Amino acid sequence: MAIIDGKALAAKMQADLAKKTAKLKEESGVVPGLVVILIGEDAASQVYVRNKERSALAAGFNSQVIRLPEATSQDQLLKLIEQYNQDPAWHGILVQLPLPEHIDEEKVLFAISPDKDVDGFHPTNMGKFWSGHPVMIPSTPAGIMEMFKEYKVDLTGKNALVIGRSNIVGKPMAQLLLDAHATVTIAHSRTKNLAALAHRADVLVVAIGRGNFVTKDFVKPGAVVIDVGMNRDENGKLIGDVAFDEVAPVASLITPVPGGVGPMTITMLMEQTYEAALRNT
Ligand code: NAP
Numbered sequence: 001m002a003i004i005d006g007k008a009l010a011a012k013m014q015a016d017l018a019k020k021t022a023k024l025k026e027e028s029g030v031v032p033g034l035v036v037i038l039i040g041e042d043a044a045s046q047v048y049v050r051n052k053e054r055s056a057l058a059a060g061f062n063s064q065v066i067r068l069p070e071a072t073s074q075d076q077l078l079k080l081i082e083q084y085n086q087d088p089a090w091h092g093i094l095v096q097l098p099l100p101e102h103i104d105e106e107k108v109l110f111a112i113s114p115d116k117d118v119d120g121f122h123p124t125n126m127g128k129f130w131s132g133h134p135v136m137i138p139s140t141p142a143g144i145m146e147m148f149k150e151y152k153v154d155l156t157g158k159n160a161l162v163i164g165r166s167n168i169v170g171k172p173m174a175q176l177l178l179d180a181h182a183t184v185t186i187a188h189s190r191t192k193n194l195a196a197l198a199h200r201a202d203v204l205v206v207a208i209g210r211g212n213f214v215t216k217d218f219v220k221p222g223a224v225v226i227d228v229g230m231n232r233d234e235n236g237k238l239i240g241d242v243a244f245d246e247v248a249p250v251a252s253l254i255t256p257v258p259g260g261v262g263p264m265t266i267t268m269l270m271e272q273t274y275e276a277a278l279r280n281t
Pocket of ligand 1: 187
């Protein structure tokens, strides 16, 4: 068994990104700009936003975090997004989820210009992605594909199972695996005999949101196991969806939590902001 070190790969990619950014600035005067909008006081969101800001600054980007009160109206938010859509200094706009209940998430995400939609949630970007012409794609599965590349996981003809079917992780992950010529199955909460199905997978990507859900009975010996889950146990410790201690000895490669998928997600967000800036030069 070997551990996929997402933290180390992310650090390497971030260092390369800082060099590319400096070069872009020197050659064309363009500095990638990322604006993050955070509404309310959600503790986890505050941490994610701080990490994104830190990564953007480390890459040499212009970074702006706009923190707005919980009571911010949908109209106010839409107007703010439009202002940044029009401002050429900002290449990426990100609205941190979840949003307060009185705001329609879809309306907000669809209001972000597809050219600045670094999360890849706009239907224009989703359509391009699903039809084989990706421009901006969701960062978490994009980061997982980088891990496969780094660790030389050949996906061609492999049985891949993705557990979870969210628009943010599960579905785009399945699409990327398919594009990489894996034979892909998507499982979800209504799937029958999940452990037996998982046991046939050469590559298992788990994005459920239930701590330690995937035990060793789910895992074929030698499988590659990617754990997207981020959950808190009863002591507040961050844990994944995979019971790492018992699954790791069975797997050939496995991501830890923390230090696996999480750092790569942020790195891919920065990469997409850089690419958006590059397209604008
Ligand atoms: P989500 O929107 O809640 O989707 C969860 C998916 O898991 C759903 O498709 C659901 O099925 C499925 N599911 C739930 N219980 C199941 C069960 N018992 N058996 C099989 N499938 C089950 O969550 P998400 O946004 O995709 O996130 C998933 C996890 O990844 C969360 O822990 C989240 O915090 C984490 N995450 C981490 C990163 C990162 O960067 N590391 C990024 C994004 C998300 P149904 O569709 O049938 O309900």
